[in-house]
Amino acid sequence: MPSVLGDYAPVLVFGAISVVIAAAMLGMALVCGQQKPYPEKVTAYECGFEAFDDARRRFDVRFYLVAILFIIFDLEVAFLFPWAVSLSRIGLFGFLSMLGFLSVLGIGFLYEWRKGALDWD
């Protein structure tokens, strides 16, 4: 067995068992519980009102901004992982390169901050 597969085979088995347990629990509830739906019961909950309209409507653009910011910083973290574990081998040059990269990112971050992209008021 190749070593990569050997390392990850337990993860696969683990995943299979978790999926089976989750499916069994969902199935058990569907089988054991009485299912008696009627129109009032299956309407969306709105504090006793009839639902006004569909819930899939426009939402605040700031959630989208947060998602964009997250992508930038999470990619950065993904770059930092291999850098962090190999810093002793890439030495000062590697350190300064990452410093350059982070300062570019830092300037962008400051710009967002000053622009108010991080404010929720």
Next chain:
Amino acid sequence: MAQFFYHTLAGQIILMLLETLAVLVPLLIGVAYLTLMERKVMAAMQRRRGPNVNGPFGLLQAFADAIKMIMKETVIPAGANRALFLFAPFLTFSLAMLAWAVIPTGNGLAVADINVGILYLLAISSLGVYGILIAGWASNSKYAFLGGLRSAAQMVSYEVSIGLVIVSVLLAVGSLNLNDIVLAQRHVWFCLPMFPMFIVFFISALAETNRAPFDLPEGESELVAGFFVEYSSLAFGLFFLGEYANMILMSGMISILFLGGWLPPLGLAPFTWIPGPLWLIFKILFCLFVFIWIRATFPRFRYDQLMRLGWKVFLPLSLVWMIATAGFLMATGLLPQVGGVN
């Protein structure tokens, strides 16, 4: 017998199954009793008794709750996407279980001792956002939708600082393997030299698991229950169990990254008599107790305060600390030497 287990494919698979069950069964029992522990500890802090009817000290309460949940009707709202609606709790729960595959409970004692363990944990815990977002979307209810959006934004915000904190730990370890991370703390646990990062990680862990004081996504007083408002029966139960399994997982990550994992506090005689897995369990229990303690103590954050804390305080702080750690280790020549092929 050993021949069968170690040298045939079927034997190895059976061995893996047994190892998996050896982790998952205690975990599921732990999750069930964590709900009881939370109620008991909160009750004690509020001078109440907590559940005390079912069994001695209410110890059978967890099973009573489970049976109640199984017998309930699974209500699927008319406007919901049925498949996605049922898939969301399923995903949340399976991911919360799946992350446990790499947690080492003793020296080399992990179901899967993979060399990028911490990256795997980060990836799996990031996927947790999907379950919540899918639940909020598929329910087709305004409360669920808003709760799902809030929760997703909150989780991704704090994930960035969690990532940066992990990187500063990795700088001092020089390996992505969880076993190596624990072994690097033989002399001093990372919670001492990296105390600010320990605090940042702890608070981010609270935000990641949607715990008080960051439980805005399910803020009862405004969003009823947030993204799982439409769920009932075990579909709700799976979210609930997944959330508590994630709490235990986050406590496990805190223990492994900062509290020395399975290592005893001192390498001296009375401490070394207690086996490693027990030490890990003690540390996880300690973190969980603090989680509950915080819930009983602090009022809920406002959403703008939450976002400000994540983006304007934790992100710059952890970024600067990470660079400072790298600079310090470079300057003093304390960087861990990484072996491997050249």
